[in-house]
Amino acid sequence: MKENFGKHAGEPVWRNGFRLSRGQLPGQWRDWLLDRSSLTLRLQRACPGSFRVEVVSQRMEPPLLSEARALHRPPQELALVRQVRLRCDEQPWVFARTVIPLPSLRGGLRQLALLGNRPLGSVLFADPTMHRSAVEVARVGRGKRLFALALAGTDAAAHRKAQEIWGRRSVFTLRGQPLLVSEFFLPDLTQRPPCAAPR
Numbered sequence: 229m230k231e232n233f234g235k236h237a238g239e240p241v242w243r244n245g246f247r248l249s250r251g252q253l254p255g256q257w258r259d260w261l262l263d264r265s266s267l268t269l270r271l272q273r274a275c276p277g278s279f280r281v282e283v284v285s286q287r288m289e290p291p292l293l294s295e296a297r298a299l300h301r302p303p304q305e306l307a308l309v310r311q312v313r314l315r316c317d318e319q320p321w322v323f324a325r326t327v328i329p330l331p332s333l334r335g336g337l338r339q340l341a342l343l344g345n346r347p348l349g350s351v352l353f354a355d356p357t358m359h360r361s362a363v364e365v366a367r368v369g370r371g372k373r374l375f376a377l378a379l380a381g382t383d384a385a386a387h388r389k390a391q392e393i394w395g396r397r398s399v400f401t402l403r404g405q406p407l408l409v410s411e412f413f414l415p416d417l418t419q420r421p422p423c424a425a426p427r
């Protein structure tokens with residue numbers, strides 16, 4: 229089957245984060261990128277003020293080509309795509325994109341479509357059936373679609389100054405059903421000291 233590469237041109241290259249050398253990952257992001265604990269909980273611990281989830285969009289649409297491949301789904305198959313910003317005191321720290329294939333929304337997992345402004349991490353890490361794949365990381369440069377999506381809600385000056393952002397992604401499996409979570413770390417997060425991963 230011929231895939232629509234034009235639509236997906238310019239996607240980042242995802243690599244297994246634990247197979248990269250220390251020098252291949254930026255120092256200020258390495259710990260955040262490779263941490264396998266709950267990012268939501270870690271951000272809440274690091275935020276000295278008010279932490280909240282801002283829902284940017286949630287709709288049925290075809291995922292990006294690399295997302296469909298990671299989920300082993302046909303490239304043009306619709307999925308529920310949820311995009312949010314995780315904010316501390318209104319500063320956007322993380323842009324997150326979740327792709328949920330329609331078969332994964334059946335039965336008890338229908339709640340994933342009804343999260344609203346509740347963090348997805350609170351559901352994922354509370355489920356005893358949850359399994360997480362290896363963490364993949366990617367550098368996203370200026371001019372790429374995901375770069376524009378991620379920085380759309382940031383301060384204009386920070387947006388102009390940023391030349392790249394780093395992201396990570398994993399396939400989470402709940403009750404045997406997969407979903408893909410990608411998280412992109414935004415410039416405002418570097419203004420806070422790193423917080424140790426929760427134990």
